[in-house]
Amino acid sequence: MDFDAAVQPPQIHHHWVITVSCPDQPGIVHAVSGAIVSARGNITESQQFSSADTGRFFIRLQVESLADRSEFEAALAPVIERYGMAAHIDTVGRPLRTLVLASTAAHCVNDLLFRQRAGQLPVHIPLVLSNHSTLRDLVGFHGVPFESLPVTDAASKAAFEERVLRAVDEHDIELVVLARYMQILTPELCERLEGMAINIHHSFLPGFKGANPYKQAHARGVKLIGATAHFVTSDLDEGPIIEQNVVRVDHSRSPSELVAIGQDEESRTLSQAVKWFAERRVLQDGARTIIFR
Secondary structure (H helix, E strand, C coil), X not given: CCHHHHCCCCCCCEEEEEEEEEECCCCHHHHHHHHHHHCCEEEEEEEEEECCCCCEEEEEEEEEECCCHHHHHHHHHHHHHHHCCEEEEEECCCCEEEEEEECCCCHHHHHHHHHHHCCCCCEEEXXXXXXXXXXXXXXXXXXXXXXXXXXXXXXXXXXXXXXXXXXXXXXCCCEEEECCCCCCCCHHHHHHCCCCEEEEEECCCCCCCCCCHXXXXXXXXXCEXXXXXXXXXXXXXXXXEEEEEEEECCCCCCHHHHHHHHHHHHHHHHHHHHHHHHCCCEEEECCEEEECC
């Protein structure tokens, strides 16, 4: 027996996640599936949606393939061109390079950093950038670099936003998270970060604006509080919604209790939105999002 001939080199299986959006028409799934088969691939997870409102088709696939990235992309390229697809191919589970912007509130930042360390979020956070120094020790505890630049006027605001853009370039940032960053981004920065910046705010805003929304909510006797995670746009708090959570409360809750409940919901909602985005489960459809859970 020829043992050398019998021993075959191990086959390397690559795991890809593919997201596609394009004008809806017959044959899309057939064409994509055929391209995957030609790249020696097998679909292990598939989710799709056809939007009657916008006439667009969305699909997310996870694929196991013997093809490397260049071969896999080459197999899909003719289909992408034929159907005018906006397509993205990535490695399943690859940590997304994420920049966190913060101010003085610790709950969302701490939750993101803890979940990163625990392996619960597929992200890599190389830097937390803040307009205050309050969170330096907390961020350092998690072993993440921290920088603070005060924002007190138009000039310092411009300097902060320039630092954001430099950080995006320096670290090849793919996602920017506003973890209770309490400054309004300029339209210019919003445009530069379009589709890659997520914000968190109280779900009952804009009904209760200002510095003490939970105190206002207590005074009005609200029955629901929660949080909304959304894409950042130049229209304040009007970007496409990614995730929302609410919890029921009643008259017995004090303002401080509402704050604690609200902060838990903010942290949970933001982390879920970040996780879905990092896993390539979020696709934009005009003013709303398609979430493949």
